[in-house]
Amino acid sequence: MAKCGKIEEMIINGDLEIDLAVETNDTVSVHLAECSDCRMFVESLRKISSEIKNIDRIKVSAGFDHALKIKLEAAKPESSSQEIKTVPFFTRMVYYAAGVAAVMIGFMYVSSLGVFDNKKGNDMITAPVTFTVASNTDKTKTVTTDSLENLRENVANDEELRMKVNTGE
Amino acid sequence: MADIKKLSDEELIFKFQKGDESAYNEIVERYKNKLLNHIFYYMKDREWAEDIVQDTFVRVYLNKDKYKEIAKVSTWIYTIAINLAKTALSRNGKMNAFSITGKDGENDYEIKDKHTTTDGEVLKNELSDVIMSSIDELEEKFREIVMLRDVDEMSYEEIAALLKIPTGTVKSRLNRARLNLRDALSEYIK
Known part of the structure; x- marks a missing residue:
């Protein structure tokens, strides 16, 4: 505690900022010129501030940047789509062509199994199917058959018949 | 690349917002050691x-578009870092467990080996230790301001924005803190 205490009181009251050149304040300047206690007090505060600025600082470790890079990669929400965007145009076209070719080969294979063969498919009906066949004589006949062959025979036997097919299910 | 060093923090963040990652790297370079020293406290x-410092930079990266010019970049980055630090401490129940020493009881600051230094350097290191201990013993509201002002060299206005207190309060707390430090360090600083 300085014996005089005038400057200390001004600082405590917030009337003076020690960071600024207190000498710019005429009152303070005159007082400091006369009072060695307050001069020493101001100097000691400034010295503390400068010593704090000079204390040893720590630095980040050598692996800091690498660890940050890993964290960033993990945190980026669009990292995977960004990778695709960075693939060269030609390579991307090759990928697309390969995809299209794979789909076509798959389609051809499935097609070769006869899944899309209409005639063969109709012949493969095994569940009972109800066909409703109406004639021009406004009588309605109901025929239950398990194949289109039987239906064709029914139609062939009566050329005036108009056919409505009701699969029921 | 040489030009980027001359840009202000705000100019860097705007470049980064436009997709320039080298601007982000420059921000990391500028702040990583400053933040480490502050967060270590x-x-x-x-x-x-x-x-915590790495997590801060991840947040800066992911939230770059949230930065607006109403605040300084330093204030924005420090706010993120301090919030992360306080959250981490509160999760671990260590919010008030401040001590100058590390977990293992060793001072974690890079103090040079006293056997290989000159007498002057030994005294300087000893003074550094004493100053750090004295700052550590300050009340948190004083310690924080001393760190921000004298260690991180922030302006009063930046500190006020960061801590959300009036500039006058920053000044009075800093004065109080320095007076307390002066009392604690009276034997070393004459």
Whole structure:
């Protein structure tokens, strides 16, 4: 505690900022010129501030940047789509062509199994199917058959018949 | 690349917002050691502090578009870092467990080996230790301001914005803190 205490009181009251050149304040300047206690007090505060600025600082470790890079990669929400965007145009076209070719080969294979063969498919009906066949004589006949062959025979036997097919299910 | 060093923090963040990652890298370079020193004061553990600093930069990266010119970049980055540090401490129940020493009881600051230094350097290191201990013993509201002003060299206005207190309060707390430090360090600083 300085014996005089005038400057200390001004600082405590917030009337003076020690960071600024207190000498710019005429009152303070005159007082400091006369009072060695307050001069020493101001100097000691400034010295503390400068010593704090000079204390040893720590630095980040050598692996800091690498660890940050890993964290960033993990945190980026669009990292995977960004990778695709960075693939060269030609390579991307090759990928697309390969995809299209794979789909076509798959389609051809499935097609070769006869899944899309209409005639063969109709012949493969095994569940009972109800066909409703109406004639021009406004009588309605109901025929239950398990194949289109039987239906064709029914139609062939009566050329005036108009056919409505009701699969029921 | 040489030009980027001359840009202000705000100019860098705007370049980064436009997709220039080198601007982001420059921000990391500028702040990583400053933040580490500041956050170390909260965490008291170097590895933990580095983790927090890395997480801060991840947040800066992911939230770059949220930065607006109403605040300084330093205030924005420090706010993120301090919030992360306080959250981490509160999760670990260590919010008030400040101590100058690390987890293992060793001072984690890079103090040079006293056997290989000159007498002057030994005294300087000893003074550094004493100053750090004295700052550590200050009330948190004083310690934080001393760190921000004298260690991180922030302006009164930046500190006020960061801590959300009036500039006058920053000044009065800083004065109080320095007076307390003066009393604690009276034997060393004459």
